[in-house]
Amino acid sequence: MRKRIVSVIGGHNCTEEVEQLAHNLGKKLAKVVSILACGGLSGVMKAVAKGFKTGGGLTIGITPGYNKNEANSFIDVVIPTGLGLARNVLVVKSADVVVALPGEAGTLSEIAYCLQFGIPVISLKSWDIPGVIKVDTVEEAIREVKAKLKPR
Amino acid sequence: MRKRIVSVIGGHNCTEEVEQLAHNLGKKLAKVVSILACGGLSGVMKAVAKGFKTGGGLTIGITPGYNKNEANSFIDVVIPTGLGLARNVLVVKSADVVVALPGEAGTLSEIAYCLQFGIPVISLKSWDIPGVIKVDTVEEAIREVKAKLKPR
């Protein structure tokens, strides 16, 4: 049966507080979905992958360059696209549901793609754009993820 | 000598008012830059290409599909990427300066890419995101385009 995928997006630089948030989110997401996709690099991408693996899930890193070593050490499966920022499309399109953590323009482009594709995007202290589902806590985010994963 | 390129982004559906704005913008841009790039489809993309051609410029349409006929009839040169929405990256990265007209999530993704690349993006009644140059009239937009085109 097809695996469900959650993507988590957010900055490659982040504060310790956001890092902790991402780690915590990842750990709890692993109880809800079997696969995490992300951009595979540092910051939010690394912290969430670490948490998700701690929680027992499988992590996929869809990276911008061609070198698999570009991926952080918590990525199980690297898809080295060589597409640069165009890989953002793939990060969100692979997902059944997306959670956005704080990030800058790259994160914004990914949120925009979610809206364009009609993929539910949950903003946890991230950009507030019409169409996103705003939440304030990891618990709320998890609740929304569960709600958006259509039962099969 | 390398040609200067301006990209204009905006919705594939637009009101008659925005269509008029895009046409007017295109016509005036053609006096300032020799080449216009855009997404090549309908709405803002078609109106601005029509105006730019009226003004005497050359238009490039960087389209999402593989069929050249997808491009509107005011596009001189079609680059049919087949990349879907990932082609948004190319539309803005080709440009020395970008003007954003009203549009939805697709336009937002393109503005986000401009910010990430450091390409100046002038928002003419479009999204108001930190980092864009907000203007209210075609004249102001043209003035900003001129200012951003570094003399060589």
Place this chain on the structure above:
Amino acid sequence: MRKRIVSVIGGHNCTEEVEQLAHNLGKKLAKVVSILACGGLSGVMKAVAKGFKTGGGLTIGITPGYNKNEANSFIDVVIPTGLGLARNVLVVKSADVVVALPGEAGTLSEIAYCLQFGIPVISLKSWDIPGVIKVDTVEEAIREVKAKLKPR
């Protein structure tokens, strides 16, 4: 620890004989590598995924369109790229080693990318291009895959 990936490429239409070959190859590859990547569609891609799953492995389909349902039913994880034929690059670049089965121009483009990237490509009754490792049986292919997977 990073998962090893084998990619199998080949035609989306194939004879029953090649289908059997692909299925058999997939089944045996699953004993050697934990993850199979492929283009996710029909023909060789479907038969090899079916075999690989029978053998107990995890299958990733890197598909050209945006619709996850485009993937065959033996794909566990769909990466719906929307990149059209440009997704061929990702299919081979994800792999540590590639096996080519009979196919037409699409398969040839993927073999060419392997050669350009320096990814070992084993041709099992497929294109005979300078640089590929020609083999005639599934057993030989498996032996070459094992040899090319660098021990860690």
Place this chain on the structure above:
Amino acid sequence: MRKRIVSVIGGHNCTEEVEQLAHNLGKKLAKVVSILACGGLSGVMKAVAKGFKTGGGLTIGITPGYNKNEANSFIDVVIPTGLGLARNVLVVKSADVVVALPGEAGTLSEIAYCLQFGIPVISLKSWDIPGVIKVDTVEEAIREVKAKLKPR
């Protein structure tokens, strides 16, 4: 009216003889088609662009990276894709007809894409793959280009 585009493909390293061939081809192509597309880099791409400009045409370079300066100095319009080798698809798909000069695996991937798309590809001392139109001289290549450009 939509501009016709010819793409010329070939190695980024080439012998002086091939360089001369590419330059000569470019110069003569400019009398037949108004726009040349190519990969924008060195070797065949540079020589053909130089010839095409000498002949009075407009040159487009569809480059793999994000830096416009990566393009050779005979490129009028740079489309800096950032797509790496996936940009090969765009180089050939932009064209009404393609001429292949000697090159290695990159050139082979482009020929393969032509065959897959059904774009006529004329091989001038390049790869001999079923489906290409083999020619031995620039004159023959020009004659084939003319034949393939459908009258409108």
